[in-house]
Amino acid sequence: MPKNVLIGRSTKELEEWAISQGEPAFRGRQLHHWLYTKGAENLEAITVLPKAWRKSLLEDGYQVGRLKEIKRLVSLDSTIKLLLETNDGLNIESVGIPTDHRLTVCVSSQVGCPMACSFCATGKEGLLRSLDAYEIVSQVISIREVMGRRPSNVVFMGMGEPLLNMEQVLIAIRSINRDLGIGQRRITISTVGVSNTLPTLAEQAISILGRAQFTLAVSLHAPNQELREKIIPTARSYTFNSLLEDCKHYFSITGRRVSFEYILLGELNDQPEHANELAQVLKGSQSHVNLIPYNPIADGQFRRPSFNRVADFRRILERNGIVSSIRSSRGLDKNAACGQLRRDHSQMLTQPDVTYEDLTIG
Ligand code: SAH
Secondary structure (H helix, E strand, C coil): CCCCECCCCCCCHHHHHHCCCCCCCHHHHHHHHHHHCCCCCCCCCCCCCCHHHHHHHCCCCCECCCEEEEEECCCCCCEEEEEEEECCCEEEEEEEEEEEEEEEEECCCEEECCCCCCCHHCCCHHHHEEEHHHHHHHHHHHHHHHHHHCCEEEEEECCHHHHHHHHHHHHHHHHHHHHCCCHHHHHEEEECCCCCCCCHHHHHHHHHHHCCCCEEECCCCCCCHHHHHCCCCHHHCCCCCHHHHHHHHHHHCCCCEEEEEEEEECCCCHHHHHHHHHHHHHCCCCEEEEEEEEECCCCCCCCCCCCCHHHHHHHHHCCCCCCEEECCCEECCCCCCCCCCHHCHHHCCCCCCCCCCEEECC
């Protein structure tokens, strides 16, 4: 956490910091309320603090740590996608997905991503840098503000590979939980798998959060090594079997069952034999499988599977006792899959606001 940023600090830390600044401890509690409950965008807006103190904090380079909104896309089903700018001028995406009973915030953990999965727009640009915890917490506050509603769930399914930024992701989860009041069980980390990280994740989660209660979702995307390698370049050095072994190990440490994501790419991994093979692989694991119909990206080499194909795939899993769900597409047009808002940003600024109809998170 940079020394001069306030978002991410707990009540106690803010109290101690206020005291170190020669102010009474209650100023720390006030600050906590204004940062997290009222969502102050900058120090000037925290009018409850003495003006002279605010001025000297600004002079000392302190800042709230909110990201700047650059672009907002609102879909017909009220899903909102934000393009946010970091202090050093980099762009990331965050999405708010509302339903009657939930508001799910999809956050980015990195600017870009080095994993280069073949179907993913974010991967096309490589990695610029990992995000700091406050930049992750900030995304949740920004979505809450634009949606005018308290988020109920947070998923790390925006840009980036969370396990390559494990410590900051866990520190962000601690703050989202403790300072924004979102239960750990309502938070999901999604990973395509990074070798030698799952047991470490379990241990670090226990050390930073006390307990590892968030959901870990692994982007499996194939029922075997051969096919997985074709879709995910990094699968070559981290094999299918090692990944599944590590998932079991993770469960043995945390007591939390890993769930799986499976992107359905038309004609490539969506055939009945793939569903049958996947069912055999996962038999007895009691793991949930989330099926994600591919959301076409601009230069995509893949096809979105037909509705019937997706339904058949699911039927085969269910018949074999594997519980699954199909991720519904939420309002985005073809330009706004994961990473595409940032990619198309310069072009979009010359266009009128886009209304989109078919969003899949990711
Ligand atoms: N790196 C992490 C989290 C970011 S991607 C991971 O791979 O899990 C979050 C999810 O969105 C992943 O399951 C990913 O496979 C999916 N995704 C990425 N691009 C997509 C696309 N074009 N269509 C559908 N799902 C996509």
